[in-house]
Amino acid sequence: MARFAANLTMLFTELPMLDRFAAAADAGFQGVEILFPYDIPARELSRAAVSAGLEMVLINTPPPNWAGGPRGFAAQPGQEDRFRHDFDRALRFAQALRARHIHVMSGVAEGAQARATLIANLAWAVQRAPHASLTIEPINRTDFPGYFLSDFDLAADIIAQIDAPNLGLQFDAYHARMIEGDVMAAWQRVAPLVRHVQIAGWPGRHEPSMGDIDYPAFFAALEDGGYRGWISAEYNPARHTETGLDWLPRP
Ligand SMILES: O=C(O)C(=O)[C@@H](O)CO
Numbered sequence: 001m002a003r004f005a006a007n008l009t010m011l012f013t014e015l016p017m018l019d020r021f022a023a024a025a026d027a028g029f030q031g032v033e034i035l036f037p038y039d040i041p042a043r044e045l046s047r048a049a050v051s052a053g054l055e056m057v058l059i060n061t062p063p064p065n066w067a068g069g070p071r072g073f074a075a076q077p078g079q080e081d082r083f084r085h086d087f088d089r090a091l092r093f094a095q096a097l098r099a100r101h102i103h104v105m106s107g108v109a110e111g112a113q114a115r116a117t118l119i120a121n122l123a124w125a126v127q128r129a130p131h132a133s134l135t136i137e138p139i140n141r142t143d144f145p146g147y148f149l150s151d152f153d154l155a156a157d158i159i160a161q162i163d164a165p166n167l168g169l170q171f172d173a174y175h176a177r178m179i180e181g182d183v184m185a186a187w188q189r190v191a192p193l194v195r196h197v198q199i200a201g202w203p204g205r206h207e208p209s210m211g212d213i214d215y216p217a218f219f220a221a222l223e224d225g226g227y228r229g230w231i232s233a234e235y236n237p238a239r240h241t242e243t244g245l246d247w248l249p250r251p
């Protein structure tokens with residue numbers, strides 16, 4: 001069965017970051033992800049994860065933090081040096097945290113040159129970090145205006161073109177609902193490429209129990225299809241985090 005992780009950038013924000021680890025473990029999560037961990041020394045984050053018995057599942061490149069920084073540079077022509085510098089920093093953090101995946105963010109860009117830039121940067125990154133697992137994630141342009149990678153078929157094409165064992169797809173069911181409408185159909189199309197799954201309710205990006213995505217059916221499809229990766233709760237709780245965890249399957 002897939003294991004569940006809590007996105008500590010968005011869940012348990014009632015607590016300071018380092019206290020969110022124990023709260024996530026107590027609530028029944030087995031792993032955590034942090035979108036941009038770069039404000040806190042990696043050894044402190046690592047200690048908190050280890051003492052809570054949690055696996056670090058994912059971090060994002062690049063360093064600018066969640067509160068307002070650009071969402072990546074990988075598809076921006078002319079920003080290759082910045083991308084490489086940020087990627088190396090993400091890699092150092094991922095190594096220190098033993099993070100399973102690094103999500104490489106494309107940023108705001110458009111057109112053929114952006115696509116070529118993203119492919120060239122990813123081709124560099126998969127060689128730079130042969131032992132790391134890298135992901136790319138289609139993100140909807142309503143919430144993230146101008147974000148380059150907002151199409152599942154484009155992401156699949158890019159992964160095929162790079163053709164590296166350490167690059168895969170990050171499937172966020174909320175973005176799939178926003179971009180495609182039918183989450184299950186999108187999943188069936190790209191499932192073999194998926195390394196990491198994220199979930200939230202739609203509309204609103206709140207608890208998975210709120211809205212029209214049938215998560216029990218989605219979890220069953222993942223199980224039936226042999227998905228063995230993590231499922232990460234990446235949503236803005238509408239209530240106190242713990243009160244809203246009735247959707248979380250517990251043994
Ligand atoms: O917004 C999402 O969805 C993500 O997974 C983030 O990594 C984007 O910052």
Ligand SMILES: [Mg+2]
Nearest residue numbers: 137172198234
């Ligand atoms: Mg996501």
